[in-house]
Amino acid sequence: DTGVSQDPRHKITKRGQNVTFRCDPISEHNRLYWYRQTLGQGPEFLTYFQNEAQLEKSRLLSDRFSAERPKGSFSTLEIQRTEQGDSAMYLCASSPPTGIETQYFGPGTRLLVL
Amino acid sequence: QKEVEQNSGPLSVPEGAIASLNCTYSDRGSQSFFWYRQYSGKSPELIMFIYSNGDKEDGRFTAQLNKASQYVSLLIRDSQPSDSATYLCAVRVGVTGGGNKLTFGTGTQLKVEL
Numbered sequence: 001d002t003g004v005s006q007d008p009r010h011k012i013t014k015r016g017q018n019v020t021f022r023c024d025p026i027s028e029h030n031r032l033y034w035y036r037q038t039l040g041q042g043p044e045f046l047t048y049f050q051n052e053a054q055l056e057k058s059r060l061l062s063d064r065f066s067a068e069r070p071k072g073s074f075s076t077l078e079i080q081r082t083e084q085g086d087s088a089m090y091l092c093a094s095s096p097p098t099g100i101e102t103q104y105f106g107p108g109t110r111l112l113v114l
Numbered sequence: 115q116k117e118v119e120q121n122s123g124p125l126s127v128p129e130g131a132i133a134s135l136n137c138t139y140s141d142r143g144s145q146s147f148f149w150y151r152q153y154s155g156k157s158p159e160l161i162m163f164i165y166s167n168g169d170k171e172d173g174r175f176t177a178q179l180n181k182a183s184q185y186v187s188l189l190i191r192d193s194q195p196s197d198s199a200t201y202l203c204a205v206r207v208g209v210t211g212g213g214n215k216l217t218f219g220t221g222t223q224l225k226v227e228l
Contacts, residue, residue, distance in 0.1 A: 033216075042118075042202050043218050045217070103216060105157040
């Protein structure tokens with residue numbers, strides 16, 4: 001499988017707990033994006049990496065959210081002290097270094113905060 | 115005004131008909147435009163992109179772009195029940211070299227009826 005992969009696919013946690021999600025992009029893609037999608041809405045941009053550098057972060061992203069891409073390959077998204085409002089689908093996408101840089105999405109991680 | 119607007123639908127068309135999905139955007143600096151299909155509970159799947167005014171055809175799909183009117187549309191010919199999904203319009207300010215985020219509309223739900 002050469003597509004974007006995400007792990008876990010589903011996560012149920014209690015309010016106040018920390019959670020971490022992983023994304024493995026398509027191998028030759030150097031750009032990686034995190035989005036969040038709630039029911040009835042389109043995906044909302046969270047943050048963007050080019051190689052290991054985090055180049056853009058949404059102003060909507062609270063300090064409880066942090067993302068890393070330490071070696072320019074896989075990325076992790078951590079949410080600290082989860083709140084019920086964090087319940088959503090967390091989507092990772094990657095794009096190639098040249099051309100139109102079309103973004104391809106992974107299957108997503110569905111988070112439910114109780 | 116939302117940055118990217120779509121009619122939420124549902125848009126119902128009979129099998130074999132042409133489905134027309136519309137999207138308007140507010141940022142005149144937008145340069146590239148994407149259509150994604152999203153089945154319920156799944157992640158967005160790229161259908162096609164367009165960045166030049168006019169029409170772009172790919173199989174049963176045609177994207178149309180009018181930058182002067184800030185309008186992009188997707189036509190689906192010979193609609194099939196398997197086309198029933200939510201169609202997301204996404205807009206990006208850059209074309210290449212920027213890796214800019216995508217801004218999504220809320221999506222239009224399409225139902226193709228037998």
